[in-house]
Amino acid sequence: xxxxIRTESLSxxxxxxxxxxxxxxxxxxxxxxxxxxxxGAGKTTLIKLLMNILRPTAGSAQVLGMDSAxxxxxxxxxxxxxxxxxxxxxxxxxxxxxxxFRPFYPTWDxxxxxxxxxxxxxxxxxxxxxxSRGMKMxxxxxxxxxxxxxxxxxxxxxxxxxxxxxDELIEGLIERAPETTIFLSSxxxxxxxxxxxxxxxxxxxxxxxxxxxxxxxxxxxxxxxxLAGPSPLPANLPAxxxxxxxxDCVLRFVQSDFSDERSPREMAERxxxxxxxxxxxxxxxxxxxxxxxxxRGAHGGSSHTSTDQEKQA
Amino acid sequence: xxxxxxxFWKDARRLWGEIFLxxxxxxxxxxGTVATLRNGDAPGGSVEVLTLLLAMLVPVxxxxxxxxxxxxxxxxxxxxxxxxxxxxxxxxxxxKALFLLAFLYLPFFIAQLVLLAEAGFPPQHxxxxxxxxxxxxxxxxxxxxxxxxxxxxxxxxxTLTLLGILVGFVALAAAVATVASRFxxxxxxxDGYLFFTPPVVVCAAAIGLQYWLRRVxxxxxxxxxxxxxxxxxxxxxxxxxxxxxxxxxxVTQSGAPVRLSYVPVTGSSGSATSTLKELTVPVAxxxxxxxxxxxxxxxxxxxxxxxxxxxxxxxxxxxxALGTAPLGPGEGSVSTQFGMPIEVYNKFRSQPLxxxxxxxLTQAHVASATSIPMPMGRFAVPGFGxxxxxxxxxxxxxxxxxxxxxxxxxxxxxxxxxxRWSSTPCTGVPTAPDAGVLGAGWxxxxxxxxxxxxxxxxxxxxxxxxxxxxxxGTKDRRxxxxxxxxxxxxxSRVGRTQTSVDVQGFxxxxxxxxxxxxxxxxxTTTKTTPAQ
Numbered sequence: 001x002x003x004x005i006r007t008e009s010l011s012x013x014x015x016x017x018x019x020x021x022x023x024x025x026x027x028x029x030x031x032x033x034x035x036x037x038x039x040g041a042g043k044t045t046l047i048k049l050l051m052n053i054l055r056p057t058a059g060s061a062q063v064l065g066m067d068s069a070x071x072x073x074x075x076x077x078x079x080x081x082x083x084x085x086x087x088x089x090x091x092x093x094x095x096x097x098x099x100x101f102r103p104f105y106p107t108w109d110x111x112x113x114x115x116x117x118x119x120x121x122x123x124x125x126x127x128x129x130x131x132s133r134g135m136k137m138x139x140x141x142x143x144x145x146x147x148x149x150x151x152x153x154x155x156x157x158x159x160x161x162x163x164x165x166x167d168e169l170i171e172g173l174i175e176r177a178p179e180t181t182i183f184l185s186s187x188x189x190x191x192x193x194x195x196x197x198x199x200x201x202x203x204x205x206x207x208x209x210x211x212x213x214x215x216x217x218x219x220x221x222x223x224x225x226x227l228a229g230p231s232p233l234p235a236n237l238p239a240x241x242x243x244x245x246x247x248d249c250v251l252r253f254v255q256s257d258f259s260d261e262r263s264p265r266e267m268a269e270r271x272x273x274x275x276x277x278x279x280x281x282x283x284x285x286x287x288x289x290x291x292x293x294x295x296r297g298a299h300g301g302s303s304h305t306s307t308d309q310e311k312q313a
Numbered sequence: 314x315x316x317x318x319x320x321f322w323k324d325a326r327r328l329w330g331e332i333f334l335x336x337x338x339x340x341x342x343x344x345g346t347v348a349t350l351r352n353g354d355a356p357g358g359s360v361e362v363l364t365l366l367l368a369m370l371v372p373v374x375x376x377x378x379x380x381x382x383x384x385x386x387x388x389x390x391x392x393x394x395x396x397x398x399x400x401x402x403x404x405x406x407x408x409k410a411l412f413l414l415a416f417l418y419l420p421f422f423i424a425q426l427v428l429l430a431e432a433g434f435p436p437q438h439x440x441x442x443x444x445x446x447x448x449x450x451x452x453x454x455x456x457x458x459x460x461x462x463x464x465x466x467x468x469x470x471x472t473l474t475l476l477g478i479l480v481g482f483v484a485l486a487a488a489v490a491t492v493a494s495r496f497x498x499x500x501x502x503x504d505g506y507l508f509f510t511p512p513v514v515v516c517a518a519a520i521g522l523q524y525w526l527r528r529v530x531x532x533x534x535x536x537x538x539x540x541x542x543x544x545x546x547x548x549x550x551x552x553x554x555x556x557x558x559x560x561x562x563x564v565t566q567s568g569a570p571v572r573l574s575y576v577p578v579t580g581s582s583g584s585a586t587s588t589l590k591e592l593t594v595p596v597a598x599x600x601x602x603x604x605x606x607x608x609x610x611x612x613x614x615x616x617x618x619x620x621x622x623x624x625x626x627x628x629x630x631x632x633x634a635l636g637t638a639p640l641g642p643g644e645g646s647v648s649t650q651f652g653m654p655i656e657v658y659n660k661f662r663s664q665p666l667x668x669x670x671x672x673x674l675t676q677a678h679v680a681s682a683t684s685i686p687m688p689m690g691r692f693a694v695p696g697f698g699x700x701x702x703x704x705x706x707x708x709x710x711x712x713x714x715x716x717x718x719x720x721x722x723x724x725x726x727x728x729x730x731x732x733r734w735s736s737t738p739c740t741g742v743p744t745a746p747d748a749g750v751l752g753a754g755w756x757x758x759x760x761x762x763x764x765x766x767x768x769x770x771x772x773x774x775x776x777x778x779x780x781x782x783x784x785x786g787t788k789d790r791r792x793x794x795x796x797x798x799x800x801x802x803x804x805s806r807v808g809r810t811q812t813s814v815d816v817q818g819f820x821x822x823x824x825x826x827x828x829x830x831x832x833x834x835x836x837t838t839t840k841t842t843p844a845q
Contacts, residue, residue, distance in 0.1 A: 075399070
């Protein structure tokens with residue numbers, strides 16, 4: 001099955017600044033792919049490259065089987081795009097905007113439109129410029145979901161929204177999930193953890209990993225080893241052990257290549273005198289923090305050079 | 314087509330205010346012009362002044378309309394709502410063009426039809442001229458405004474950009490004038506194309522690029538190349554003007570159609586502003602003319618001077634444009650003038666010089682003549698236009714000061730208008746053709762274009778028929794009496810040729826240079842040689 005989105009060494013530079021650095025990723029069909037990363041990581045730039053709003057400096061991207069650089073015109077009728085920065089035709093009412101967009105899309109579903117209007121409680125007669133930020137996002141969602149796009153691209157869609165609006169939008173999205181592929185960016189891990197099927201982590205323009213959420217959760221564990229006595233941090237720890245630290249007799253780190261079968265045996269062999277070895281699942285937030293801190297430490301703050309630790313992660 | 318109309322109607326609904334403003338300005342302009350045409354308002358009358366102001370506002374209305382409609386789906390930036398929607402760029406461009414067609418061109422076209430009809434011309438006869446005028450207005454006004462709108466992100470930025478361009482344009486015009494003044498020949502057929510075609514091509518390219526690719530900096534670079542392109546055309550154009558003179562104005566075996574000889578003038582003085590880069594001294598020589606055949610008219614288009622000092626040193630000017638009033642049969646005079654660089658002037662000053670003037674002449678011949686007893690109201694002159702007596706702001710209200718004519722779409726053919734002024738108030742008896750004072754004037758052009766850049770297809774012309782009433786106040790009061798014959802003699806080109814005049818012992822004018830201002834005084838010469 002062809003992926004809905006595929007990038008190959010996709011890069012974008014603005015002068016001396018590299019916003020997206022040789023990113024290669026696949027987004028399978030029907031996935032809910034969350035691209036996460038801190039502010040300034042390059043998420044919005046990557047999305048703009050996928051939508052042909054920006055042109056890549058190097059590499060290429062395929063979106064719905066098309067070269068992203070050729071994306072435009074009628075091909076956009078299969079893609080829904082919502083961004084926190086996107087302008088709306090402010091002079092129009094909500095109803096006027098939906099009326100205006102409707103003829104652009106052959107697949108526009110009037111019933112779904114009515115359902116979304118009800119679901120989001122949209123005031124059809126009010127001008128967009130008079131709406132709150134949350135209402136504008138809802139209107140934008142409705143206008144991008146009503147034609148049942150094959151791909152929905154969302155750039156920080158929930159940023160700055162109150163929890164109620166955010167939940168409404170997520171609910172609207174999840175309802176569409178079976179029939180579409182969703183690619184969204186966020187810097188808030190908690191908001192995407194509950195419904196994403198795939199996740200990619202972008203750090204200073206580089207994609208540190210991109211995989212299924214379940215695989216990711218399964219391979220990360222917080223490992224706590226209680227040693228016989230106080231001990232310094234051992235040298236030459238594996239690169240897959242992130243954020244190692246010791247306190248008295250306890251060695252603690254995040255293992256990024258956990259295996260049910262292999263890891264307990266490996267720990268027992270490495271620390272034969274250990275009194276206790278514990279493996280605890282960790283949240284997505286903890287995983288990212290561990291990776292981000294490791295990457296920062298490895299980069300010394302600013303370098304873009306990939307390290308063994310990053311690769312291992 | 315469906316998408317084009319869909320975007321068009323959206324713009325029409327959203328921009329009704331701008332549409333209304335532009336239509337209102339156009340309507341008021343048409344109203345003012347119609348009132349002026351109907352009332353024969355005096356030059357400078359309140360209605361005419363108001364109409365002039367409205368004429369300046371019409372392009373402002375176009376600017377607002379074109380900019381706002383293009384900015385409704387602006388092309389600069391990456392956050393616009395439409396760029397991730399299934400807009401087809403060619404449809405978007407077509408929708409904007411349709412909008413301008415509907416709310417700018419169509420009202421303007423209708424306005425021209427109304428004005429022509431009001432002026433007494435059947436509009437259907439002048440459709441080609443109106444369309445040509447629209448083409449010219451598109452090239453010099455609408456396309457540049459649209460191109461600037463495509464590379465600006467907001468109306469405020471557009472306004473600032475436009476102001477910057479106006480300042481730059483003034484600087485460029487000054488620079489071009491500096492170059493052109495040194496090489497100016499008579500305008501060639503190429504001039505119009507050279508200065509019209511590059512802006513049209515460049516602006517159209519910038520608009521097309523922006524809609525097709527949305528590459529803002531590429532489009533901006535293309536637009537910025539325009540001044541350079543225009544500046545670059547000045548030299549080849551000047552070279553072309555100079556190079557073609559001997560071919561276009563050949564020396565003929567049959568001799569010149571006019572005899573010219575130098576007339577020494579004493580004590581004339583004046584001042585002139587020099588070019589920016591180089592101080593140029595204006596050297597004037599008055600010539601008397603005889604020998605123009607009956608039915609002919611001669612126009613001195615350009616002059617070239619060859620100056621020789623007693624020590625044998627010599628300076629030859631480029632061809633320099635003159636554009637004098639046509640010379641007719643009988644005795645008359647013509648003032649020629651050429652510019653001399655200050656360093657040349659300093660070399661030749663205070664010496665008796667030999668000046669060899671070569672003059673480029675256009676000979677015209679009567680094509681038709683129409684004589685009409687002067688009516689009280691408007692009267693039509695076939696092949697020319699519609700005229701009426703002109704009343705001015707003289708001490709006596711309603712006193713006739715000349716005639717006012719309206720021509721359709723473009724300049725009329727070169728026409729000599731003549732009549733007789735009565736030295737006494739009109740008594741109901743027409744002035745006899747050989748009585749009173751001759752009143753005459755030239756209007757029109759030997760090479761009228763099919764249309765010209767003008768907001769009104771009814772071209773207003775004031776001809777005071779050599780009446781000096783205004784200048785002399787109540788002295789030499791004259792009257793143009795009903796029934797007096799007024800003759801419109803139209804000329805067509807017969808040919809072009811050269812003639813020359815030799816002047817011996819000519820002294821250059823005395824000049825005082827202060828900054829870029831030259832004050833000069835012409836002194837006498839000692840000897841003249843008849844024209845060849």
